[in-house]
Amino acid sequence: MAELNEAAAGAAAGQPTVIVDDLHVVYRVIGAANGKDKGTSATALKRLLLRQQRPSVKEVHAIRGISFTAYEGDAIGVVGRNGSGKSTLMRAIAGLLPASQGAVYALGQPSFLGVNAALMSGLSGERNVELGCLAMGMSREEARERHDDIVEFSGLEESIKMPMRTYSTGMGARLRFAIAAAKSHDVLIVDEALATGDRDFRQKSEQRIQELRKEAGTVFLVSHSMKQIARTCNRAIWVDEGVIRMDGDAETVVQAYLDENS
Numbered sequence: 001m002a003e004l005n006e007a008a009a010g011a012a013a014g015q016p017t018v019i020v021d022d023l024h025v026v027y028r029v030i031g032a033a034n035g036k037d038k039g040t041s042a043t044a045l046k047r048l049l050l051r052q053q054r055p056s057v058k059e060v061h062a063i064r065g066i067s068f069t070a071y072e073g074d075a076i077g078v079v080g081r082n083g084s085g086k087s088t089l090m091r092a093i094a095g096l097l098p099a100s101q102g103a104v105y106a107l108g109q110p111s112f113l114g115v116n117a118a119l120m121s122g123l124s125g126e127r128n129v130e131l132g133c134l135a136m137g138m139s140r141e142e143a144r145e146r147h148d149d150i151v152e153f154s155g156l157e158e159s160i161k162m163p164m165r166t167y168s169t170g171m172g173a174r175l176r177f178a179i180a181a182a183k184s185h186d187v188l189i190v191d192e193a194l195a196t197g198d199r200d201f202r203q204k205s206e207q208r209i210q211e212l213r214k215e216a217g218t219v220f221l222v223s224h225s226m227k228q229i230a231r232t233c234n235r236a237i238w239v240d241e242g243v244i245r246m247d248g249d250a251e252t253v254v255q256a257y258l259d260e261n262s
C-alpha cells in the first residue's frame with residue numbers, strides 16, 4: 001500500500017494541497033436508537049408533555065481514521081460502496097463537517113463543487129452565474145467577461161433566463177459545474193455532479209477537470225462510474241466502511257474495486 005501511495009504522489013509531483021491526518025467523523029443522530037420512538041414532532045411533543053427523558057443519541061462513526069496527502073496536479077477519484085463514507089470525507093475536507101478526531105490541513109479554502117455559496121432558487125440561472133462568480137472572488141468586470149462562456153458551457157440555452165427552481169437536478173448540476181469550472185481552484189471537490197449530465201456534458205466536464213489539474217490544482221471526483229474515474233483521474237482512493245481500503249494509481253484501484261464488486 002505504501003508503495004502505491006508513493007507512486008500516486010510521484011505522478012502528480014507537486015506541492016501538498018491537502019493533508020488528512022487520522023481523520024474521524026462521527027454523526028450524532030438524536031432519537032434514532034429506539035425502534036419504537038420514530039422521532040416525529042408528535043413523539044417529541046408527547047415526551048415534552050410527559051416530561052420524559054430526551055431520546056437517546058445514536059452515533060454513526062462514518063470516518064474511522066483516514067490519512068493521506070494530496071498534491072498539486074492530482075485528480076483523485078474517490079470510490080466505494082453506498083454509505084462507505086465518500087461524501088462525509090469530502091465534506092470534512094471542505095470544512096463543512098467537523099473532525100471528531102484528527103485533522104484536515106488544506107491549501108486555501110477547498111471548493112465543494114466550486115460555488116460554496118448556495119445558488120438562489122428564486123433567481124434566474126443568469127443572475128446566479130453573476131452571483132456565483134462574485135462568490136468565488138471575481139470582480140464584477142471579470143464576472144461579466146466570463147458570463148457568456150459559462151452559459152455556453154452549461155448548455156442551458158434559453159432556460160438560463162428561467163428561475164433555478166424550475167431546473168431539473170441535472171440542469172442545476174450543470175450550471176453549478178459550469179460556474180465552478182470558470183475559475184482555477186487550489187482544491188476542487190466534485191461529488192457525483194457529473195453523473196447527471198448527458199454524454200456531451202460529461203466529456204466537456206472531464207476535459208475541464210484535466211485543465212484544472214494542469215493549472216496546478218487538486219481535483220477530487222466522487223463517482224460510481226469506474227470508467228469516468230479511470231479516464232479522468234491519475235489516482236484513486238477506495239473508501240470502505242470509513243477507512244481507506246486502497247490508495248494508488250487510478251487504473252489499479254479501479255480494477256481492484258471492480259474485481260471485488262462485480
Ligand SMILES: Nc1ncnc2c1ncn2[C@@H]1O[C@H](COP(=O)(O)OP(=O)(O)OP(=O)(O)O)[C@@H](O)[C@H]1O
Nearest residue numbers: 027029060062080081082083084085086087088089
Ligand atoms: N447526516 C447524517 N447523519 C447521520 N448519519 C449520516 C449522515 N450522513 C451520512 N451518514 C452515515 O454515514 C455513513 C457514510 O455516509 P456517506 O454519505 O458519507 O457515504 P457515501 O460513500 O458518500 O455513500 P453514497 O455512495 O451512497 O453517496 C453512512 O452510514 C450514512 O448512513
